[in-house]
Amino acid sequence: MACARDPNSYSEFDKCIVTFLDWNVRINFDDHTIGGFAHLTVEKKVENPDNLVLDIRDITIEQVTLKETAASLEFEVTNPSNFSFGSKLSIKLGSIPGKSFTVSIKYVTSTEASALQWMTKEKTKGKRQPYLYSQCQAIHARSLLPCQDTPSVKFPYSAKVQAVKEITVLMSAERLGTEPAADSPNEVVTKFSQKVPIPSYLIAIVAGDIESRQIGPRTRVWSEKEMVDEAAYEFAETETMLKTAEGIAGPYLWGIYDLLVLPPTFPFGGMENPCLTFVTPTVLAGDRSLADVIAHEISHSWTGNLVTNRTFEDFWLNEGHTMFLERKILGRMHGESLSQLHAHEGWNNLKDTVTDLTRRGHAPFTRLVPDLRGIDPDDAFSLVPYEKGFSLLYHLETLLGGPKVFETFLRAYIEKFKYQSIGTQDWKDFLYQYFASEVKYQKKLNSVDWDAWLNGQGLPPYNPKYDTSLADPVKALSQRWIEASDEQLDAFSPEDINNISSELIKEFISLLFLANPPISLAKVQHLEKVYNLNQIRNSEIRFKWQRLCIKVRWEESIPLVIQFLNEQGRMKFVRPLYRDLGEWDVARPKAIANFMAHRQEMHNTTEQLVAKDLNLE
Ligand SMILES: CC/C=C\C/C=C\C[C@@H](O)/C=C/C=C/C=C\[C@@H](O)CCCC(=O)O
Ligand SMILES: [Zn+2]
Numbered sequence: 322m323a324c325a326r327d328p329n330s331y332s333e334f335d336k337c338i339v340t341f342l343d344w345n346v347r348i349n350f351d352d353h354t355i356g357g358f359a360h361l362t363v364e365k366k367v368e369n370p371d372n373l374v375l376d377i378r379d380i381t382i383e384q385v386t387l388k389e390t391a392a393s394l395e396f397e398v399t400n401p402s403n404f405s406f407g408s409k410l411s412i413k414l415g416s417i418p419g420k421s422f423t424v425s426i427k428y429v430t431s432t433e434a435s436a437l438q439w440m441t442k443e444k445t446k447g448k449r450q451p452y453l454y455s456q457c458q459a460i461h462a463r464s465l466l467p468c469q470d471t472p473s474v475k476f477p478y479s480a481k482v483q484a485v486k487e488i489t490v491l492m493s494a495e496r497l498g499t500e501p502a503a504d505s506p507n508e509v510v511t512k513f514s515q516k517v518p519i520p521s522y523l524i525a526i527v528a529g530d531i532e533s534r535q536i537g538p539r540t541r542v543w544s545e546k547e548m549v550d551e552a553a554y555e556f557a558e559t560e561t562m563l564k565t566a567e568g569i570a571g572p573y574l575w576g577i578y579d580l581l582v583l584p585p586t587f588p589f590g591g592m593e594n595p596c597l598t599f600v601t602p603t604v605l606a607g608d609r610s611l612a613d614v615i616a617h618e619i620s621h622s623w624t625g626n627l628v629t630n631r632t633f634e635d636f637w638l639n640e641g642h643t644m645f646l647e648r649k650i651l652g653r654m655h656g657e658s659l660s661q662l663h664a665h666e667g668w669n670n671l672k673d674t675v676t677d678l679t680r681r682g683h684a685p686f687t688r689l690v691p692d693l694r695g696i697d698p699d700d701a702f703s704l705v706p707y708e709k710g711f712s713l714l715y716h717l718e719t720l721l722g723g724p725k726v727f728e729t730f731l732r733a734y735i736e737k738f739k740y741q742s743i744g745t746q747d748w749k750d751f752l753y754q755y756f757a758s759e760v761k762y763q764k765k766l767n768s769v770d771w772d773a774w775l776n777g778q779g780l781p782p783y784n785p786k787y788d789t790s791l792a793d794p795v796k797a798l799s800q801r802w803i804e805a806s807d808e809q810l811d812a813f814s815p816e817d818i819n820n821i822s823s824e825l826i827k828e829f830i831s832l833l834f835l836a837n838p839p840i841s842l843a844k845v846q847h848l849e850k851v852y853n854l855n856q857i858r859n860s861e862i863r864f865k866w867q868r869l870c871i872k873v874r875w876e877e878s879i880p881l882v883i884q885f886l887n888e889q890g891r892m893k894f895v896r897p898l899y900r901d902l903g904e905w906d907v908a909r910p911k912a913i914a915n916f917m918a919h920r921q922e923m924h925n926t927t928e929q930l931v932a933k934d935l936n937l938e
Contacts, residue, residue: 327632328694329460331409332469336370337363339469340421342478346466347508348528350451350485353439356429357483359466360388362476364421370414373424376463376470378407379431385412388423406697407463407470426467436461438924440584445529446547450487452529454583454599456592456926459633459698462521473631473742475518483510484528491543493525493594495576515595517575518740520629525594527581536580539563539573544582548602552582555605555612558654562616565650569728570623570735578619585889586924590614593621593643601891603860610823611861613651613663620646628738633698635744637689641710642731648711649728658791662828664715665787669831671708675780678703684778689713690745699926700933709781713774716783720765721756730755745775792832795825799832802848803840810847818852823859830854830865834872842873855881864894871901871908879908883915890927896934903935913937 326335339361346357363373377398385394395413412424430437440452455465463470482490483502486509494515502508533541534553537560542552559580567573579597582605591614592599598618604611624642644667652660675687685691686701689709693701718727733755738747749771756762773782789796798817805812818826833840833848849855854866863885870878882898889895902912913935920928932938 327471327473328692328696329406329633329698330469330471330473331374331376331407332471332474333370333372333374334366334469334471334474336365336367337373338366338474339476340364341476342466342468342480342524344466344478344480344482346480347483348453348488348490350439350453350488353432353437354430355434355437355465357427359426359428359468360423361426361468362421362423369416372411372413375410375412375467376407376460377410377428377467378435378461378464379433380464380467381429381431382410382467383427383429385427386425387417388425389417394424406460410467428467430465433925434461434464435925436465438586440529440586444922445584446545447530450485450530452527452584454527454529454587455525456588456599456924457524458522458592459636459702460522461926462524465524465526468521468524470521471632472520472522472629475520475629475740475742477518478513478515478524480513481510482513482526482528483508487530488528489531489543490526490528491531491579491581491597492527493519493523493597495596517595517627519595519626520742523593523595523626525592525597525599527583527597527599531581533579536560537563537578539577540579541577542580542582543597544602545584548582548605551605551607552580555607555609556580556615558609558612559615559619561654562612562619562650565653566616566619566622566646568653569649569731570620570646571732573622574627574739575622578622580615585891586922586927588890588892588924588927590891590893591618593618593625595622595626601889603889603891603894606823606859606861608823608859610859613647616650616654617643617647620650623735623739627740628735629742631742631744631747632693633701634690634693636698637706637710637713638743638745638748640707641689641714644707644711645714645731649724658788659824661788662791662824664711664785665789665792666828666831667704667708667711668785668787669835670704671712672780674704674708678705679779687778688776689781690775699930709774712781712783712785715785716781717752717769720769721762792825792828795821795829796832799829799836802833802844803836805844807841807843810844810851813847813851815851815853823857823862826857827859827862827865830862830869834865834869839872842875845870845873845875860889860891860894864898867898868901871898871905874905874907876907879911882908883911886915887919890924892927892930895927896930899931900934909935 341362343360346355385396397411398408400408436455436457438454442451445452490511492513494513497512499509499511502510531543532546533543536542536553540559544552575595577596581599587601604614620643625639630636630638648660678687770782867882902908
């Protein structure tokens with residue numbers, strides 16, 4: 322049986338809890354493995370625990386010793402519930418005196434480790450050195466090291482990582498410098514320290530030929546040399562974002578805030594690895610227009626990384642609060658109307674996601690708090706926890722008296738639960754407790770249909786009215802396109818979009834995409850002729866535009882979609898596009914052939930999920 326308190330982990334953290342990790346490993350680019358020691362300091366939660374139970378996946382355990390006595394400890398690896406996502410490592414403890422002890426686990430990862438993406442140097446931009454990066458969320462840390470791979474357990478860590486000296490190693494931690502490797506003149510050891518307790522999913526590592534630029538008092542941006550100046554320009558607003566976030570959420574407690582721009586296969590927009598946010602290169606738009614991803618990842622420094630979801634069933638606590646903070650930062654920096662437009666767009670995306678998940682037989686994943694027993698969290702991942710979570714918080718803010726009241730609550734929530742892992746019930750109890758002082762608040766809270774919001778499938782009981790006035794010019798333009806007959810298209814000219822920001826061009830295309838009945842193929846072809854939309858490199862616009870082309874079944878767009886699919890691997894773009902192509906009889910064989918030809922170089926999570934999206938596995 323999986324541990325009763327986290328359906329996605331075997332670790333019995335009610336008996337023993339990891340309180341510190343000292344990681345001492347070597348990266349082997351020749352055979353694509355990481356090997357060495359995980360020294361885990363463990364605190365007993367019960368009198369005489371029989372075993373320390375950890376999660377592993379595709380890891381070979383070579384030896385386990387008790388650090389205090391150097392005695393070998395017996396262990397066994399089992400998979401009692403046939404999880405498709407890992408095994409149970411039980412280390413027999415016998416009678417160990419004291420409240421805490423340290424186990425030293427000698428192990429090596431597999432070349433198939435799901436957390437790790439290995440690239441040969443030929444696949445990198447600079448083609449000088451191979452590259453390695455990790456993605457541990459949700460439950461891939463167990464393929465990188467034996468651990469209690471549940472967000473219920475948080476621990477600080479230190480690390481020493483050995484690699485060839487041409488390669489720079491970074492982690493989700495402060496970098497303390499390098500020292501020569503004892504056993505190899507060509508290698509160095511890089512030392513790290515993360516003093517704030519973190520869940521296993523925030524352990525992160527990157528190793529490659531990367532360099533950095535200082536872009537703020539606590540921020541360097543890292544990437545391969547070919548992209549680093551572009552990235553420095555794109556993310557120049559980072560310090561202002563950090564300060565704005567601190568004004569809302571409280572002091573930033575992680576010291577440095579660095580950014581790493583990854584190779585295009587990175588599957589997400591960003592990942593909030595502490596001290597070192599990972600970012601996709603698809604946000605390098607050239608005009609800073611996609612930097613909301615950075616506001617999002619910065620926000621996680623409070624919601625997610627300080628206050629952490631107890632299990633991935635409570636993922637909305639991380640993502641809903643983070644969307645809420647992200648849009649507050651945006652509002653403070655660029656005006657409330659832009660924030661409102663993003664919220665409106667988010668609501669439309671939620672509607673789209675709910676319809677799509679329901680149509681594909683995944684309605685249970687539209688719940689704010691899903692049941693993840695027996696489910697790989699990667700399979701349940703969608704925009705729902707982000708946008709339904711945001712909607713709930715925005716609804717509560719409006720109900721309880723607006724930003725002044727609710728932002729004070731938000732800060733108190735962070736203060737109350739920082740350094741902890743909590744569940745939805747803890748959040749709700751605190752909400753009621755915080756607003757207990759006045760009957761009017763209690764009445765308002767009691768008017769919320771909690772069961773529908775937290776457990777209901779589909780859209781929440783809510784009909785938001787966001788201010789979309791910023792989009793008025795493109796609303797008018799899209800209306801003209803929708804209402805024009807195919808014979809009246811000469812009335813449109815390139816000047817129509819001359820002074821329109823990329824944000825609003827995206828909204829313009831979204832409005833055309835949502836038109837019901839759908840606009841004609843002739844109109845879409847004319848849109849391209851007049852506005853040259855195929856030339857736009859902004860990834861968000863490209864994505865929306867290509868979905869519109871597929872929707873109207875424009876066959877000539879298929880090679881362009883395939884080109885975009887092969888240029889980058891962000892799942893937000895790749896999965897819907899593959900699904901769209903897969904559902905169109907003309908495009909399906911081409912999509913499958915392209916997937917087969919390129920699956921080897923895709924990120925392994927993306928590869929597996931796209932295979933499911935195309936109904937191949
Ligand atoms: C209800 C869902 C339950 C659990 C899912 C938890 C983790 C899923 C796993 O697939 C990891 C997700 C990591 C996300 C990281 C960053 C996102 O903010 C990216 C959002 C999409 C994008 O912008 O590309
Ligand atoms: Zn997030």
